[in-house]
Amino acid sequence: MKLIFEKSKQGRRAAVVPKPDLPVPDVPEELRRRQLPRLPELAEPEIVRHFTALADRTFGVDTGFYPLGSCTMKHNPRVNERVVALPGFRDLHPLQEEDGSQGALELMWRLQEILAEVCGLHAVSLQPAAGSQGELTGLMLMRAYFADRGEAEQRTTVITADTAHGTNPASVTMAGYQLRKVETDDRGNLDLDDLRAKVDENTAGLMLTNPSTLGLFDEHIQEVAAIFHDAGALLYYDGANLNAVCGISRPGDMGFDIVHINLHKTFSQPHGGGGPGGGPIAVRDMLEPFLPVPAVVRDGERFRLDYDRPKSIGKVRGYCGPFGVFVRSYAFIRAYGPALRRMSEVAVLNANYMLARLKDTFELPFDRLCMHEFVLSARALKREHGITALDVAKRLMDYRFHPPTIYFPLIVPEALMIEPTETEAKETLDAFCEAMLEIAHDAATNPKLLKDAPHHRPVRRLDEVKAAKRAVVRYRFDDHPDLAGEPSQGEALEAHKGA
Amino acid sequence: MSRSAASSPYLSLTDADQEAMLEAIGVSSIEDLFREIPEGVRFRGELELEPALPEAELVAHLEELAARNVHTGQELSFLGAGIYDHYVPAIVDAILARGEFLTAYTPYQPEMSQGVLQAIFEYQTVICELTGMDVSNASGYDGTTVAADACFVAKHATGRSKVVLCETLNPQVRQVVKTYAPGFGLEVVEVPHHDGTTDPDELRQAADEAACIIFQQPNFFGCLEPAPELAAAANDAEALPVAHVDPVSLGLLEAPGHYGCALAIGEGQGAGNYQSCGGPHYGFIAMRSDYVRRMPGRIVGETTDLAGERGYVLTLQTREQHIRREKATSNITTNQTLLALAGLVHLSWLGPQGLQEVGETCMALADHAKQQLGLPLLFPDKATFKEFSIRVGRPAEEAIRAARERGVHPGYALKRDYAGMEDALLVCVTEKKTPRDIERLAEVLTEVTG
Numbered sequence: 001m002k003l004i005f006e007k008s009k010q011g012r013r014a015a016v017v018p019k020p021d022l023p024v025p026d027v028p029e030e031l032r033r034r035q036l037p038r039l040p041e042l043a044e045p046e047i048v049r050h051f052t053a054l055a056d057r058t059f060g061v062d063t064g065f066y067p068l069g070s071c072t073m074k075h076n077p078r079v080n081e082r083v084v085a086l087p088g089f090r091d092l093h094p095l096q097e098e099d100g101s102q103g104a105l106e107l108m109w110r111l112q113e114i115l116a117e118v119c120g121l122h123a124v125s126l127q128p129a130a131g132s133q134g135e136l137t138g139l140m141l142m143r144a145y146f147a148d149r150g151e152a153e154q155r156t157t158v159i160t161a162d163t164a165h166g167t168n169p170a171s172v173t174m175a176g177y178q179l180r181k182v183e184t185d186d187r188g189n190l191d192l193d194d195l196r197a198k199v200d201e202n203t204a205g206l207m208l209t210n211p212s213t214l215g216l217f218d219e220h221i222q223e224v225a226a227i228f229h230d231a232g233a234l235l236y237y238d239g240a241n242l243n244a245v246c247g248i249s250r251p252g253d254m255g256f257d258i259v260h261i262n263l264h265k266t267f268s269q270p271h272g273g274g275g276p277g278g279g280p281i282a283v284r285d286m287l288e289p290f291l292p293v294p295a296v297v298r299d300g301e302r303f304r305l306d307y308d309r310p311k312s313i314g315k316v317r318g319y320c321g322p323f324g325v326f327v328r329s330y331a332f333i334r335a336y337g338p339a340l341r342r343m344s345e346v347a348v349l350n351a352n353y354m355l356a357r358l359k360d361t362f363e364l365p366f367d368r369l370c371m372h373e374f375v376l377s378a379r380a381l382k383r384e385h386g387i388t389a390l391d392v393a394k395r396l397m398d399y400r401f402h403p404p405t406i407y408f409p410l411i412v413p414e415a416l417m418i419e420p421t422e423t424e425a426k427e428t429l430d431a432f433c434e435a436m437l438e439i440a441h442d443a444a445t446n447p448k449l450l451k452d453a454p455h456h457r458p459v460r461r462l463d464e465v466k467a468a469k470r471a472v473v474r475y476r477f478d479d480h481p482d483l484a485g486e487p488s489q490g491e492a493l494e495a496h497k498g499a
Numbered sequence: 500m501s502r503s504a505a506s507s508p509y510l511s512l513t514d515a516d517q518e519a520m521l522e523a524i525g526v527s528s529i530e531d532l533f534r535e536i537p538e539g540v541r542f543r544g545e546l547e548l549e550p551a552l553p554e555a556e557l558v559a560h561l562e563e564l565a566a567r568n569v570h571t572g573q574e575l576s577f578l579g580a581g582i583y584d585h586y587v588p589a590i591v592d593a594i595l596a597r598g599e600f601l602t603a604y605t606p607y608q609p610e611m612s613q614g615v616l617q618a619i620f621e622y623q624t625v626i627c628e629l630t631g632m633d634v635s636n637a638s639g640y641d642g643t644t645v646a647a648d649a650c651f652v653a654k655h656a657t658g659r660s661k662v663v664l665c666e667t668l669n670p671q672v673r674q675v676v677k678t679y680a681p682g683f684g685l686e687v688v689e690v691p692h693h694d695g696t697t698d699p700d701e702l703r704q705a706a707d708e709a710a711c712i713i714f715q716q717p718n719f720f721g722c723l724e725p726a727p728e729l730a731a732a733a734n735d736a737e738a739l740p741v742a743h744v745d746p747v748s749l750g751l752l753e754a755p756g757h758y759g760c761a762l763a764i765g766e767g768q769g770a771g772n773y774q775s776c777g778g779p780h781y782g783f784i785a786m787r788s789d790y791v792r793r794m795p796g797r798i799v800g801e802t803t804d805l806a807g808e809r810g811y812v813l814t815l816q817t818r819e820q821h822i823r824r825e826k827a828t829s830n831i832t833t834n835q836t837l838l839a840l841a842g843l844v845h846l847s848w849l850g851p852q853g854l855q856e857v858g859e860t861c862m863a864l865a866d867h868a869k870q871q872l873g874l875p876l877l878f879p880d881k882a883t884f885k886e887f888s889i890r891v892g893r894p895a896e897e898a899i900r901a902a903r904e905r906g907v908h909p910g911y912a913l914k915r916d917y918a919g920m921e922d923a924l925l926v927c928v929t930e931k932k933t934p935r936d937i938e939r940l941a942e943v944l945t946e947v948t949g
Contacts, residue, residue, distance in 0.1 A: 001617070003617065003620070003621060003624075004621050004847060005621070005624065012850075013850045013852060013853060014588075014590075014847075014848045014849075014850065014853070015588065015848050015849045015850065015853035015856075015857075017849075017853055017856035017857050017860055017930060018860055018930055018931075018933075019856065019859075019860060020860065020863060020864060020867075020933065020934050021934075022863040022864065022866070022867050022934065023863060023866075024859045024862055024863045024866075025862055025863070025866045025882075027723075027751050027752065027862075027882070028723065028882050030725075030727060031723055031725075031726060031727075031752055031753055031882075032751065032752070032753060033749065033750065033751055033752055033753045033754065033855075034753065034757070036750060036851040036852075036854075036855060037625075037628035037629045037749060037750070037754070037851055037854070038628050038851065039625060039628060039629075039846050039847065039849065039850050039851045039854060040621075040625075040846075040847040040850060041850045041851065041852075042847060042850070044590060044848070047590060047844070047847050047848060048590060048593070048594070050847075051590075051594045051597070051618070051844060052594075052597070053614070054600075054613075054614035054615070054617055054618050055594070055597040055599040055600055055614055056599070056614065057612075057613040057614035057617070058599040058600060058603050058611075058612055058613070058614030058615045059599065059603060059611040059612065060598050060599045060600070060601065060602035060603040061598075061602035061603075062598030062599065062601070062602045063598070063599055063602075066602075066603075066604070068604060068607070071604050071605075073602075073604060074509075075509050076601065076602050077508070077509055079554050079557060079558060081596070081601075082558065083557070083558060083561040083562075083565075084775075085592075086561065086562060086565040087565070087570050087572050087573075088562075088564075088565025088566055088567070088568040088570050089561075089565050089568065089570075089775065089776065090570070090773045090774070090775055091570035091571045091572050091584070091773060091774055092568045092569075092570045092571075092774060092775070092776040093570075093571060093576065093578045093582060093584070093774050093776070093908075094582055094774065094776045094777030094778075095578055095580055095582070095911055096568070096569060096578065096776075096908070097899065097900075097903065097908075100568060100569035100574075100903070100908075101568050101569070101776070102567045102568070103563075103564035103565055103566065103567030103568040104564075104568050104776050106564060106567070107561075107564050114548060117546055117547050117548060118546065120542070129640035129641065129644065129778070129779070130640065130831070130832070130833040130834075131832070131833060132820075132830040132831050132832050132833065133640065133644070133830075133831075135830065136682070136830060139682070140678065140681075140682060143681065143682070165820075165821075166819070166820035166821035166822070166823075166824045166827065166832075167820050167830045167832055169820070169824040169825035169827075170820035170823075170824060170825060170827040170829065170830035171830040172825060173825045173826070173827070174651075174679075174682055174683065174829070174830055175682040176681060176682040176683070176684060179825045216535075217533075217535050217536050219535055219537060220537075221537065221540060222537060222539055222540060245536075246546075247542060247545070247546045248533055248536070248541070248542055249533075249536050249540050249541055249542055250540075250542050253540050253542060254540045255540075262833075264833060268509075270601045270602050270837070271602065271603060271604040271605075271833075272600065272601060272603075272835075272836050272837025272838075272840075273600050273603045273604070273605070273606070273612070273615035273618070273619075273836040273837055273840065274603075274604065274605040274606070274615070274619075274637060274638075274797065274833065274834050274835075274836030274837075275605075275638070275779075275833040275834040275835045275836050275837065275838075276778075276779030276833070276834075276835050276837060276838060277833035278779075292678070313678055314674055314675070314677055314678035315643070315671065315674040315675050315678055316644075316675060316678055316679075317640055317641055317643055317644055317675060317778070318581065318641045318642060318643040318671045318672070318675070318766070318777060318778070319581075319582065319671065319776070319777025319778065320776065320777050321777065321778060322777075322778035322779035323775055323776035323777055323778055323779075324775045324776075324778065324779050325778070325779055327561070330561075331557055331561060333548070334549065334551070334552050334557055334560065335508045335509070335551060335552060335554070335557055336507055336508065336548075336551055337548050337549060337550045337551030337552070338545045338546050338547075338548045338550070338551075339507045339551060340546055340548060341545075341546065342507040342510070343507065343509075343510070345529050345532075346510050346512060348532050348533070349512070349517065349520055349521070349524075349529060349532060350512075350520075352520075352524045352526075352532055353520040353523055353524055355524075356523050356524045356525070357523065368535060369524075369526075369532060369534070369535055393608065394610065397608070397610055397611060402608065402611055403608050403611070405607070408821070422509075422510055423509050423510065423511060424511060425511035425512070425516075426511075426512060426516040426519070426520065428511075452805075454610050457610040457611065457613075458610075458613050459609070459610055459613055459804040459808055459810040460610075460804035460805040460806050460808070461610065461804060461805050462609050462610065462802050462803070462804050462810045462811075462812050463802045463803055463804065463805075464609075464802065464812050464814070466802045466803065467800040467801065467802035467812045467814040468800070468814050468815055468816070468817075470800070470801075470802070471791070471800060471814065471815060472800055472801040472802075473620075473623060473634050473635075473791075473798050473799065473800045473801075473814065473815075474620070474623050474624040474627045474633070474634065474635070475620070475621070475624040483801055483802060483803050483809065484803050484807050484808065484809055
């Protein structure tokens, strides 16, 4: 379909801007814009149609099942959208005086308390903007903590699992640490021997997702925690998979000292086509002095923002955090109350049910009960029929399902990482499993059907190699190249696609 | 553990479903699903959370909390300082409420997500047009973190580790850069202002051996910086000039790319997002194509499908954490796509003329306010855009308190960030204000300063 710029016509417009009867001062000549930006020029009806057409070409949780592993694509309750739009939240300025923002401050304080309880830890900062920034903030806390103890020079490495999300190693680098990777054992747990060999006096900490990205709870988590704590190091919990364990097992009780929580996963902030998110962190008491500012504190019946934290690492984002995300997540949790445990129970039940239905047809690298997600391998399909995880993913689209995460975690060849979440009906889980079984059957009998998939989407399979090679990353108006005029390579890059 | 399946909201299983599923799995109970969790780390008992609220009570509870805030519809507010009360058109709300946009995630599977991919491609184009740059990403967290991102880009592009921040750059932005600096291995130097703006010669000195300099246009005091001269000063020292700009100003003020900047960054909130107590909003970062391989975050590119039809995909992904891992340009995954989409819709609604007119209206009203208030300007010789700084002749907090008792929030107390500015107030006037509103501000400020 046409780009909005291609629908644009000079002189057409939507907005009528108020124009008070006042002189407009001159912008100093050397600072004045010489040529206006080429923004789209459309009337409102065509703008609405354009974006409605784009919405029609986008698949969300509202459209259908979205089992994108590690991303927790659950239903987003609409009451949360209603309350976040209350003018008292929506039109509140972040620098409003504290006596004019008591309701907002109380909501943030209450959310801090709830997250501390769910994590089994002592203090929470709501500041980080997303899970990745929560990771980085957590590593900054490690730095500050060890600097305060005079161990900054000594503790230079952070350990991650070979199943870790890519964000973990990237965050380690951004925080100025060296990375060491630990292998996974044949049960899908961290390899304790490898771990013992790699933890020493230079270790600052561990970053771990538990349950792991394989969807497996680490059966030796207490031993793992002891290894790090005995070495004077800290444990960081990547909360990407917290949806599996709310009210069932708390990261603080597992031995973790720092946790980030993805509000857009576990606590249903809508994912918005890529964001926004929220990445609060919870910490054990000895790390509280280092948390980012501002903290929301309660003095009797009053709430205030506390910036007076001499040991704080500082600010990690503007103002007082992604407040609208807090409103939605707070509302989500209050709708559950203590039955939040039920949310995780059903998430785990749904995943195990699908696993039971699929594990005889697809290879299961670690034959255990899973938590809220599981990882299958299409390796046998590839070996026997030349059908890859990518082909399976593309064919699922023809059944109007969003594909699972594929090619992740990296240690599983042809990985298909499936996370149903708690909000799906059994009929939906069954329909997806039947589609997967049919695809496995078609891989043997009609592989071309899979190779050419998808057949029923607005576009066919896209040439990612050409996109990277040509790097056309903005519309160039009269100079815009015609990529369609050239032969397509027909190659699809089997990159790792997923959270 | 035998709670009824229907006892919690947002769940779809019946008791019969649950039984059938447990049987298919081959376990006897829900509890049995968790048998691989070591006994010692299982949570026994119940989370200490307040009781569940049915939807109607939930709404009432949140309405009660919201009612204890004073929002900008309730008092006549001239607060700005980085977050602005610009008008958000109704079509932004309508389009953002589309469930397809709201409930999709990062478009890893492009055939499922052509709509959001095309929207991001259009957003990138709009940001490039506003800033005069070659390439934009799909959004950063906010106007502060994109500054830290810019420093990281500059460090790798130049091999230098000093970054220079103008003191007239939003204090929130400077604080975030300082928080990121130790991990990035950056040394942060600040350049003071002189009468509200930055001196190009002083900046040239500071930029020696620096990776980048970051200035803000219009700056935090509302003053217009000699931006082309600042960019030239940085370029003289072979430090990358980075402009932190207000998108709403860019119908009137020259685009950073047109006066020699290497990167342009900013807070997008004023274009299409409500104030929302500070977030979520979107930060934008755009740059010359020379640095595209160092760009943090998602980028959408054009391509074709098997049939030769045009389509869009996430591209240049070898920069990113899910492929490059510890060698990635950034750890960012979740960004601010929905808020950036709001920006695209808002800027499409305005169009080039509308953007220019919003700027003119802000400027005309702000200039009118300067004259009507009858209070001394903090920096009388400097041109301004939609904000300006005045002296109220008594501690600014006292004046704010007294004015708020009269239903007017007159602005931001600069002493919160700048020593020695006890009586300075930063006043913001957007296009939503009227000459009558300014008259009221003048009356109230006369009362509380007289």
